[in-house]
Amino acid sequence: MGKDHSIKTDYPAQVRKVLIATLILNVLVALAKAVYGFITNSVAMVSDGFHSFFDGASNVIGLVGIWIASNPPDEKHPYGHKKYETLFTIIIAVMLFTTCFEILKKVYQSFHEDHKTLVTQTSFLIMIMTTGVNIFVMLYEKRKGKQLGSEFLIADAKHTKSDIVVSLTVIASLVFSRMGYPHADVIVGLIIAIFIARIGYEILKDASNVLVDTVCLNTRAVESLVNSLDGVRGCHDIRTRGSENSIYLDLHVLVGRNLSTEKSHEIADSIEETIKREFPSVVDIVVHVEPEISEK
Numbered sequence: 396m397g398k399d400h401s402i403k404t405d406y407p408a409q410v411r412k413v414l415i416a417t418l419i420l421n422v423l424v425a426l427a428k429a430v431y432g433f434i435t436n437s438v439a440m441v442s443d444g445f446h447s448f449f450d451g452a453s454n455v456i457g458l459v460g461i462w463i464a465s466n467p468p469d470e471k472h473p474y475g476h477k478k479y480e481t482l483f484t485i486i487i488a489v490m491l492f493t494t495c496f497e498i499l500k501k502v503y504q505s506f507h508e509d510h511k512t513l514v515t516q517t518s519f520l521i522m523i524m525t526t527g528v529n530i531f532v533m534l535y536e537k538r539k540g541k542q543l544g545s546e547f548l549i550a551d552a553k554h555t556k557s558d559i560v561v562s563l564t565v566i567a568s569l570v571f572s573r574m575g576y577p578h579a580d581v582i583v584g585l586i587i588a589i590f591i592a593r594i595g596y597e598i599l600k601d602a603s604n605v606l607v608d609t610v611c612l613n614t615r616a617v618e619s620l621v622n623s624l625d626g627v628r629g630c631h632d633i634r635t636r637g638s639e640n641s642i643y644l645d646l647h648v649l650v651g652r653n654l655s656t657e658k659s660h661e662i663a664d665s666i667e668e669t670i671k672r673e674f675p676s677v678v679d680i681v682v683h684v685e686p687e688i689s690e691k
Contacts, residue, residue, distance in 0.1 A: 406543055407465035411458060413539045413548060417532050417555075418454035424525040424558075425451055431521050435513040437572075438505050438584040439565040440522070442498045446591060447525070447558055449494050450532075450551070453487045457547050460484075474679075477641040484550045484602045491554070491595030498588040505581045512580045514573040519566065526562040529555055544639040544676055546605065550598045557594040561587050608636035612644065612674065620673055626650055626662040628687045637678075644670065645681035652686035659684045 429444025431437075460483030468475045533555040540548030564583050571579035605611075614633040621630045629649040637643045648666060650659050663682040671677055 406545070407461050409539070409543055410461045410545050410548060413536060414454045414457045414461070414551075417536060417551070418451055418458075420528055420532050421447055421451035421454060421555075424528050427521050427525055428562075431518065435515065435518055437512045437514075437518065437565075437569070437580055438501055439512075439568045439580045439587065440518065442501065442584045442587045443522075443558070443561050443565050445494050445497060446561055446587065447529075449487075449490050450555055450558060452490060453551055453554060456483050456486055456490075457551060460486075460547060474643070475641070477638060478605065480545075480547050481602050481605045481638065484547050485599060487550060487554060488595040488599040488602065491591050491598070495588045495592045495595070498584055498591070502581055502584045502588065505584070506578075511577060512569075512572045514569050518569050522562055522566045522569065526559060526566070529558045529562060533559060546601065546638050550601060553594060553598060557590060561590060564590075605638045611635050611637055611639060612642050612677070617644070617646070617670065617674070620669060621646065621648065621666055624662070624665055624669060626654070626658070627666070632683075639676060642674070642677045643679045644677050645683070647683040647685055649685055649687045652688075654686075 425444050425447035427444075428440050428447055432440030432442075432444050460480050464476050464478075464480040466472075466476045533552050536548050536552035536555060539545070540552055564586055568579045568583035612635040614635065617633055617635075618630055621627055627648055628651065631647050631649075633644070633646040635642055635644045646666075648663070650662055654662075663684055666682050667680045670680055
């Protein structure tokens with residue numbers, strides 16, 4: 396029902412490994428598109444290159460964020476530092492909006508100038524090869540993000556997914572530019588800006604769910620599990636918060652009104668052990684034990 400415990404304990408190292416690998420690929424892709432885009436005066440290729448560059452920059456941000464988030468709880472942060480990963484995820488969204496603004500500036504300038512794009516076979520070759528790399532990176536990050544329960548990797552995979560769609564659009568603009576439609580390149584730049592803004596919004600929305608403590612676990616499944624345990628007469632007020640791989644949970648449990656404090660404590664311990672075993676992403680549980688109200 397949950398993830399392997401070894402994955403959970405080695406979480407920071409495994410996320411860092413994914414980010415370093417994708418960082419190298421993203422930098423190579425960004426350089427190829429941006430440099431050749433400047434050479435051929437292609438707004439679409441340069442815009443796509445900037446987009447890919449921020450993929451690499453987000454990897455660096457992720458490395459810093461994961462390092463901070465992996466620090467253990469301390470006196471000032473009794474719940475740990477996990478939300479720093481969410482904070483750095485928001486930075487990715489801000490970077491996307493910044494990229495969007497820069498692209499819109501370039502589009503505006505191009506509409507007011509005599510814009511001409513040089514389209515060569517190399518242009519198509521670079522775009523096709525870099526798109527292939529982006530597809531690999533997106534699938535790799537998405538798979539690892541789900542396996543590790545990393546909201547940052549999943550967000551970054553969405554970022555890379557946007558690169559794929561954008562790159563396909565750029566290829567289409569190169570085709571139209573070669574057919575004699577010079578404004579196709581600039582129009583695609585505008586489309587890219589809108590698409591980037593949309594991805595930024597989605598990432599910001601997902602991150603905000605963590606910050607505002609949106610429910611992150613199936614509480615009905617927890618209720619059913621707890622009610623099946625010996626000594627439990629019922630449970631209610633189940634609350635969860637946190638992120639996919641770091642969930643905090645509290646609940647109220649009804650037990651026999653004549654049970655001793657020691658027995659009630661044993662039941663609470665059993666509940667904690669069972670929930671953590673069935674839902675490994677739960678890192679902390681608070682069980683409020685209450686006596687069952689007898690019927691008159």
